[in-house]
Amino acid sequence: MNTPLVAAKNLHKSFYTDHLEVPAIRGLDFELSAGEFATLVGPSGSGKTTLLNLIGGLDVPTGGELQVLGNNLPRLTREQRAELRLRSLGFVFQAYNLVPVLTVRENVEFILELQGAGADRFAHAQQVLETLGLADLAKRFPKELSGGQQQRVAVARAIASNPRLVLADEPTANLDHANAEVLMQLMRRLHDERGMTFLFSTHDPRVMQHATRIITLSDGKITDEKSN
Ligand SMILES: Nc1ncnc2c1ncn2[C@@H]1O[C@H](COP(=O)(O)OP(=O)(O)OP(=O)(O)O)[C@@H](O)[C@H]1O
Ligand SMILES: [Mg+2]
Numbered sequence: 001m002n003t004p005l006v007a008a009k010n011l012h013k014s015f016y017t018d019h020l021e022v023p024a025i026r027g028l029d030f031e032l033s034a035g036e037f038a039t040l041v042g043p044s045g046s047g048k049t050t051l052l053n054l055i056g057g058l059d060v061p062t063g064g065e066l067q068v069l070g071n072n073l074p075r076l077t078r079e080q081r082a083e084l085r086l087r088s089l090g091f092v093f094q095a096y097n098l099v100p101v102l103t104v105r106e107n108v109e110f111i112l113e114l115q116g117a118g119a120d121r122f123a124h125a126q127q128v129l130e131t132l133g134l135a136d137l138a139k140r141f142p143k144e145l146s147g148g149q150q151q152r153v154a155v156a157r158a159i160a161s162n163p164r165l166v167l168a169d170e171p172t173a174n175l176d177h178a179n180a181e182v183l184m185q186l187m188r189r190l191h192d193e194r195g196m197t198f199l200f201s202t203h204d205p206r207v208m209q210h211a212t213r214i215i216t217l218s219d220g221k222i223t224d225e226k227s228n
Pocket of ligand 1: 022047051
């Protein structure tokens with residue numbers, strides 16, 4: 001049996017602001033298997049970011065079950081969730097989120113250092129950048145890069161330690177079409193060549209077409225699903 005990387009059952013997440021309940025995820029059932037290249041789509045406010053944050057352990061559910069890489073997520077402590085993120089998950093956000101005072105290579109090295117990599121992390125970071133065709137940018141600072149380049153570096157950083165699952169929240173939202181295409185091809189290549197599992201959200205129909213599975217959210221539930 002191939003156990004899924006992610007399994008959610010009757011998942012709920014509500015936010016409370018001014019004592020009002022804002023239900024963001026409302027009884028969602030979801031499974032993601034190893035090797036998928038899946039996308040979450042749906043209108044603004046449908047719960048895409050909330051779901052990615054729950055799966056990534058950045059936030060905790062208010063109800064239901066959530067297993068991520070064999071961990072019962074609601075049972076983990078904050079430290080255990082941080083450990084899971086660091087060891088086994090890769091994140092790519094909409095706004096690049098590179099460390100501005102570090103060069104491109106240092107941004108990649110930094111994550112490897114947090115993960116406890118030894119002296120070889122310099123070479124490892126350089127190798128990751130080379131594999132992704134980013135070696136020429138290694139010594140630049142984020143502000144010296146285009147948006148597309150920054151986002152490719154963000155992907156390099158996310159995959160540097162071979163995470164089992166990469167989560168990406170609208171990774172192409174700040175990119176023009178040409179750069180969005182390059183980014184999707186990069187992610188797709190990592191999937192095809194290394195079997196890395198990706199779950200990303202998007203509003204862009206052209207970006208959706210790269211996914212092997214398209215999951216539609218509405219009002220915090222999955223309302224449609226199709227394979228590509
Ligand atoms: N921190 C928060 N506090 C209160 N409400 C929140 C919070 N985060 C999200 N929400 C609410 O939860 C619902 C789902 O939001 P979410 O950000 O997950 O949607 P989304 O599908 O990612 O939207 P978008 O496409 O605009 O990014 C919305 O009603 C939103 O207002
Ligand atoms: Mg969002």
